Amino acid sequence: MKQxxxxxxxxxxxxxxxxxxxxxxxxxxxxxHYWKHVGLTIVKDWRLYLMLVPMLLVFLFWRYFPMYELLSxxxxxxxxxxxxxxxxxxxxxxxxxxxxxDSLSTDFWRALRNTFILSFYGLCFGFPIPIILxxxxxxxxxxxxxxxxxxxxxxxxxxxxxxxxxLVTMLVKQGSLTSGMGIVxxxxxxxxLVSEETAMSGLLNRPEFFRSIYQISGIWEGAGYDSIVFFxxxxxxxxxxxxxxxxxxxDKMAQMRYVVLPSILSTIVIMxxxxxxxxxNIGYEKVxxxxxxxxxxxxxxxxxxxxxxxxxxxxxxxxxAAAAEMMNNVIGMLLVIGANTIARKASNTSxx
Amino acid sequence: MKxxxxxxxxxxxxxxxxxxxxxxxxxxxxxVYAVSASISxxxxxEYGRIVLFPKDIQFQAFARMFGDNMFWNAYSxxxxxxxxxTLWAMLTSILGAYALSKKRLLFRKTFNFFLVFxxxxxxxxxxxxxxxxxxxxxxxxxGIMDDKWLVVIAMGMAAMNIILLRNAFEGVxxxxxxxxxxxxxxxxxxxxxxxxxxxxxTIATVALFFAISRWNxxxxxxxxxxxxxxxxxxxxxxxxxxxxxxxxxLAGWNEIYASDSVIYALIVCSIVPILIIYPFIQKYFxxxxxxxxxxx
Numbered sequence: 196m197k198q199x200x201x202x203x204x205x206x207x208x209x210x211x212x213x214x215x216x217x218x219x220x221x222x223x224x225x226x227x228h229y230w231k232h233v234g235l236t237i238v239k240d241w242r243l244y245l246m247l248v249p250m251l252l253v254f255l256f257w258r259y260f261p262m263y264e265l266l267s268x269x270x271x272x273x274x275x276x277x278x279x280x281x282x283x284x285x286x287x288x289x290x291x292x293x294x295x296x297d298s299l300s301t302d303f304w305r306a307l308r309n310t311f312i313l314s315f316y317g318l319c320f321g322f323p324i325p326i327i328l329x330x331x332x333x334x335x336x337x338x339x340x341x342x343x344x345x346x347x348x349x350x351x352x353x354x355x356x357x358x359x360x361x362l363v364t365m366l367v368k369q370g371s372l373t374s375g376m377g378i379v380x381x382x383x384x385x386x387x388l389v390s391e392e393t394a395m396s397g398l399l400n401r402p403e404f405f406r407s408i409y410q411i412s413g414i415w416e417g418a419g420y421d422s423i424v425f426f427x428x429x430x431x432x433x434x435x436x437x438x439x440x441x442x443x444x445x446d447k448m449a450q451m452r453y454v455v456l457p458s459i460l461s462t463i464v465i466m467x468x469x470x471x472x473x474x475x476n477i478g479y480e481k482v483x484x485x486x487x488x489x490x491x492x493x494x495x496x497x498x499x500x501x502x503x504x505x506x507x508x509x510x511x512x513x514x515x516a517a518a519a520e521m522m523n524n525v526i527g528m529l530l531v532i533g534a535n536t537i538a539r540k541a542s543n544t545s546x547x
Numbered sequence: 548m549k550x551x552x553x554x555x556x557x558x559x560x561x562x563x564x565x566x567x568x569x570x571x572x573x574x575x576x577x578x579v580y581a582v583s584a585s586i587s588x589x590x591x592x593e594y595g596r597i598v599l600f601p602k603d604i605q606f607q608a609f610a611r612m613f614g615d616n617m618f619w620n621a622y623s624x625x626x627x628x629x630x631x632x633t634l635w636a637m638l639t640s641i642l643g644a645y646a647l648s649k650k651r652l653l654f655r656k657t658f659n660f661f662l663v664f665x666x667x668x669x670x671x672x673x674x675x676x677x678x679x680x681x682x683x684x685x686x687x688x689x690g691i692m693d694d695k696w697l698v699v700i701a702m703g704m705a706a707m708n709i710i711l712l713r714n715a716f717e718g719v720x721x722x723x724x725x726x727x728x729x730x731x732x733x734x735x736x737x738x739x740x741x742x743x744x745x746x747x748x749t750i751a752t753v754a755l756f757f758a759i760s761r762w763n764x765x766x767x768x769x770x771x772x773x774x775x776x777x778x779x780x781x782x783x784x785x786x787x788x789x790x791x792x793x794x795x796x797l798a799g800w801n802e803i804y805a806s807d808s809v810i811y812a813l814i815v816c817s818i819v820p821i822l823i824i825y826p827f828i829q830k831y832f833x834x835x836x837x838x839x840x841x842x843x
Contacts, residue, residue, distance in 0.1 A: 236653055242734040243646050247658065250643025250709065254665060257701045261670035261678040328570070331563035346829065347571040350578070353821045355763035357781040358814050361788050362577050365584075365810060368792070374805070375595035378580060415574060446555035479672065480766045484785070498672055505673035506770070513673055520671030528668045 268517035288518035299504075299511055302491075303519055306500035309493060310523065313482075314474040316410050322470055324418045326463065329425035330455070348419025360484035363412050369397025399485060402492040409485065409494075421466075428462040429455060464538050471534040475527035497523040578818065585609065585811035592805035608808035612816065620776055621783035624695060625762060628779055632699045632761040637754055639704070644712035645738050662706040672766075679771050694772040698779075702767050703760055708753045715749035716742050755828055762821075784813050 203219035206212075215223070225232050237244050263278065268288055270281035292303045328348065335341040351359065370376035376384075376394055384394040389404075398404045436454050445453060479498030486494035497519055505516025579599060584592050588603025596602060612618055646652055647659060670678075682701050683694065691697075719742055727741050743750060765781040772778055778786075790796055791806040800806050 233653060240651070243649060243652060246642040246646040246734075247652075249639040251658070251661070253639055253700075253704050254661065254706075256682070257675075257678065257704065258665045258669070260681075261674040262668070264674035264677045265670045267674070267677070328567070331567045334560050334563040335567070344567050344571050346825075348567075348574050349829070350825075351574055353759070353825060354818060355765065355781050357763070357765045357785050358817050361784060361810065361814055362581060364788065364792070365807060365814075366577060366580075368807075370595075371794075374593035374807075378595060378597070381595055418570075419574065447559045448555065476669070483766065501671060501673045506676050513677065516673040517671070520673055524668055524671055531667055 265517055265521055267514055268521045270514065284514070288514050289522070292515065292518055292522075299515070302495070303497075303500060305492070306495045306497045306519070307523070310475055310477060310496040310498075312493075313406060313409060313496060314477050316406060317413060317477070318470060318474070320410050321413055321417070322467065324414055325421035326425050326459075328418055328422040329429055330451070332422065332426050333429045345419065348422070350419070351416045352420035354416070356478070356480050356484060359412065359416055360481060363408065363485065364399060367398040367408065369400060370395045400487065400489045402490045402494070405486065405490045405494045409481070413481075424462060424466060425459060428459040432458045468531070468534045468538055471530055474530055475523050581811045581814050585808050585815050587804075587808065589803055589805045589808075592807050605804050605808075607802065608804045608812045609816075611802075611804075611809060612812050617775075617783060618813075618816075621778055621780045624777055625780040628695055628698050628764065628768075629758055629761040632703055633754055633758045635699055636703055636705075636708075636757045636761075637750075640709045640712055640753065640757075641738075641743070641750070644709050645716055645742060647709070647713045648716035662709060666706045676770060679767065683771060693777060694774065695777050697771055698764065698768055703757065703764065705756070705760070708756055711749060711753055712746070715746035719745045751828075780817055784817060787813055 203216055203222075204213045205216040207214050267278050267281070269283060269285065270278060271284045292300055294300065332341055332345065335344065354362070366377045366379040368377040368380070370380075375381070376397070380389075380394040380398055383389045383398075384391050389398070393401060398408060432455065436458070437450060440450050440454050475497070477496060477498075479496060479502070482494055482496050482499050483502065486499065501516035501520045504510035504519070505513045510516065580597070583597050583599065583601040585608055586604050586606060587597050587601040588605055591597050591602040647655065647662075649655075652658070669675075679697070679701060683697055686697055723741055723745070724737055727737050732740065763781060764779065765785065768779050769782045769785070772782070788810055791810050797806055
């Protein structure tokens, strides 16, 4: 906005001169002593600012200080000195991980590829299924029946990761001389989907099945719960929209295409952004609980790679591990910002 | 024309009922199987003869677990962490979210960004581990030797939950707040008597999110709690699973029930409390989650 002289000057009739208006004088004062005014406002309203303190401290100590520890990916590790005083080593860890060509470097590339593949499969299979489920829930007119279906499908979400993975481990466990294999392995072998001996050796010990197990257990666990958001968007559609479409002769598919889809598109976009944002931040806890040395080929992700190398004895060191996670997290952040920008440009819907 | 419409609707209805039924049964089946396997005899479990209903019913697997002091210990530890962890997280989040919801707060955008940035970028588990180790040292130096307090205070904060609360507080009409202030309410009274009662549903939802993440917490508890007496239930379950699937340990197994039954019994016992409170909390899950509102 362009300022005119009349906005901040006023004519003093007694003296016949222009002078700065009192309002502008206050504005000038605020501008000149900005921090003093900030301080005064805070002191006057101190209760409000005191309320912020515990939350800010928690985030500072346990969310931002780890980011400072992340700097150890540029430093030579030292047991005694804090990160800030350690010797700077440049990008040596990054070079080592990316270009060295030794076993550590190939492991890292494998972990990075697995991270992408696991989350990409999750996006392809895990994302559409809740939407489809929500469409199905919408078909059930009886409230009681729908509640029963919903309660049943939400149920697995209430298990912890440990319980879920324990259950999966038991259901596909290997057979031995003294005991048979898990019930799901039996069913799969019975249906001819996997061979008898593969099922016998334990599906979790076979790298080619890890991704399927990971995705299927993920869908089993989360699809029902994730459908809540979409279902809420679908029941918000006014019945008159359907009626209008029916009068125009739209069959079920056409109604889906021209009534339901446009109405829930913004929800889908937002959920997709969230999903892409956590693309590289996949559940390391679940991988950690399901994988073993036999399945590193397909199961090892960057977080578990960092976990093995950076925590406890026998790893390549915290510097290497931190460098691996640094790359993972920076790519993840770029992905979420990118997805958000694209969504904002394309459909005026954005999350952040 | 009309007929064609009805047929397409009918087909879709049949398809959705069928697929939903299959999916719902798939969701339910592992639980039923776990219950059956936990109370079946050794032969039936080991040779995989149980399909749906238990065979040769026994309750010794449950008895063995209930007789295990470590189990009760782990259970009480989990209750401790869940209760205090949720209280602590709710206290800090409600106070912070209330302040953030006020338009008059200076540097509001900066504070919001401070929160939201942690959703975009996290340091990762190794730096977090180093950080928790340092925190543990500080806690021990202050005299807090019980690692459960480390889990309670340092872990489990989530920016998303604070933003949900902030959005709910922003939805409270400012006229009501002004009326309370005219009546002489202090800032704290405005919060406890106006804002909290008016966003009860969101608060319940967020408290539930915190409680569930506390109840389920495994990885950091296993990494940071060194004393076995302080381990929560999830760590206990995992350690037992590792023990009971270890071939060397099982070589000397000489009971009338299978070792698997004990694990299934453990799984059942950790799910049952959630199933009991599930009907009461289920409605909060569907409500109160305002996903569209993370905008700064």
